[in-house]
Amino acid sequence: xxxxxxxxxxxxxxxxxxxxxxxxxxxxxxxxxxxxxxxxxxxxxxxxxxxxxxxxxxxxxxxxxxxxxxxxxxxxxxxxxxxxxxxxxxxxxxxxxxxxxxxxxxxxxxxxxxxxxxxxxxxxxxxxxxxxxxxxxxxxxxxxxxxxxxxxxxxxxxxxxxxxxxxxxxxxxxxxxxxxxxxxxxxxxxxxxxxxxxxxxxxxxxxxxxxxxxxxxxxxxxxxxxxxxxxxxxxxxxxxxxxxxxxxxxxxxxxxxxxxxxxxxxxxxxxxxxxxxxxxxxxxxxxxxxxxxxxxxxxxxxxxxxxxxxxxxxxxxxxxxxxxxxxxxxxxxxxx
Numbered sequence: 001x002x003x004x005x006x007x008x009x010x011x012x013x014x015x016x017x018x019x020x021x022x023x024x025x026x027x028x029x030x031x032x033x034x035x036x037x038x039x040x041x042x043x044x045x046x047x048x049x050x051x052x053x054x055x056x057x058x059x060x061x062x063x064x065x066x067x068x069x070x071x072x073x074x075x076x077x078x079x080x081x082x083x084x085x086x087x088x089x090x091x092x093x094x095x096x097x098x099x100x101x102x103x104x105x106x107x108x109x110x111x112x113x114x115x116x117x118x119x120x121x122x123x124x125x126x127x128x129x130x131x132x133x134x135x136x137x138x139x140x141x142x143x144x145x146x147x148x149x150x151x152x153x154x155x156x157x158x159x160x161x162x163x164x165x166x167x168x169x170x171x172x173x174x175x176x177x178x179x180x181x182x183x184x185x186x187x188x189x190x191x192x193x194x195x196x197x198x199x200x201x202x203x204x205x206x207x208x209x210x211x212x213x214x215x216x217x218x219x220x221x222x223x224x225x226x227x228x229x230x231x232x233x234x235x236x237x238x239x240x241x242x243x244x245x246x247x248x249x250x251x252x253x254x255x256x257x258x259x260x261x262x263x264x265x266x267x268x269x270x271x272x273x274x275x276x277x278x279x280x281x282x283x284x285x286x287x288x289x290x291x292x293x294x295x296x297x298x299x300x301x302x303x304x305x306x307x308x309x310x311x312x313x314x315x316x317x318x319x320x321x322x323x324x325x326x327x328x329x330x331x332x333x334x335x336x
Contacts, residue, residue: 014093015133044132046111049120050185052131053077055276057106058142058314062099064106065142066313067091069276073182080177083112084129097137104139105314111184148317150284151259156277157316158257162213164308165324167228169195173220173270180268182275192217193228213318214310219271224297226266230310230318231278233265234297237304257319259288261307264295276313305331 045051055073058065074087094106113130115122122128147155169192173179196215214227226232263285268274282292302325310318323331 011134011136013132014090014135015131041114043114044111045114045122046109046132046184050183051081051122052083052109052111052184053081053182054107054109054184055182056314057094057098057108059098059101059104059106060142062102064091064095064098066276066280067095069279069313070094072279073276077110077181077183080181081112081183082129083110083131084126085110085131085133090133094135097135101137101139103142104137105142107136107138109134109136109184142314148257150281151288152284154280154284156280159213159315159318161211161319161321163211163322163324164214164216164227164310164320165196165199165212166224166302166326167192167195167199167215167217168326169215169217171217171219171225171271176269179270180272180274182273189217189228196228211321213320216323221270222299223266223271224299224302225268225272227310230312230315231265231272231275232297232308232310233263233278233281233292234301234305234309235261235263235307236301237306258285259290262290262293263307264293264297266297267294275311277311277316281311281317303329303331305333307333 040047042048055070055077057067057070064070071087071091074085074090077083078085078087094108097106111132111134112122113127113132115128117123142157146158148158149155169188171188171192192215196212199215200212214230216224216232217226217228219225224232258281263281265278265282266272285292302323305323308320308323310320312318321333323333325331
């Protein structure tokens with residue numbers, strides 16, 4: 001596996017060695033950075049069959065955020081998809097790229113190597129588990145002005161309030177071991193994200209349109225599972241609350257935002273992606289008065305919601321002020 005510390009401008013193949021990346025000398029005056037062209041075989045199984053997985057890592061001050069959790073993802077996904085990955089070595093290489101990037105995003109894509117077997121199958125030997133590993137580094141702002149301190153002392157970015165909407169798109173129910181994986185087959189999320197973008201582009205008869213930040217998705221069984229790009233946590237009216245505060249008065253700048261009241265999150269056992277930030281929050285609250293409860297979110301629960309936030313490893317916590325239901329009714333969580 002290549003261990004160069006130079007940050008690629010675009011995609012680079014970490015394994016097999018990066019001979020699939022070549023420099024493009026036709027760099028214009030407006031684009032002085034080194035341009036690279038990636039050559040990928042049309043036999044790549046990620047392209048042909050979505051045979052692989054990906055993970056997206058935030059980088060701040062040259063460090064991969066939640067690197068232990070991303071390492072667990074490498075290990076668990078390699079095992080589930082029967083891919084041969086040296087996760088410790090790969091993470092060490094990623095850390096080198098993170099040091100050079102300083103702040104931004106690393107996107108890692110792992111696919112099964114091309115097979116001699118025709119069609120979907122792969123050889124039942126070591127060659128069948130060989131991989132291609134691709135990396136893209138992007139310099140972007142990851143941190144936010146506001147950060148929330150978790151009960152375990154770690155800091156997580158927290159975004160400004162936004163509104164959410166229930167989408168009509170549905171995501172697939174999958175068998176084990178595929179449920180919960182961040183596999184390359186994300187067509188259901190692609191269509192759902194397209195629906196959300198279409199709603200944002202059309203004027204709504206309420207102020208929701210200008211603040212719309214995320215869409216809530218059901219799976220094919222009818223349970224509400226996650227956002228288009230995130231996991232979801234929620235509180236219900238019957239959940240225990242502090243005597244000194246009600247759900248409507250808890251502000252996201254309050255350090256106790258996550259520790260007052262009972263938070264729930266849907267199971268990933270049959271659908272959705274078990275995200276890194278989701279697990280970070282579950283672990284951080286595991287020793288508090290109200291550990292997170294894994295609980296399905298049904299239609300009848302939606303009018304009873306008192307708090308709702310989405311989360312992912314790049315954006316941290318995304319608190320919602322309201323949720324528009326499929327009926328057009330709006331559930332308000334907090335005045336902002």
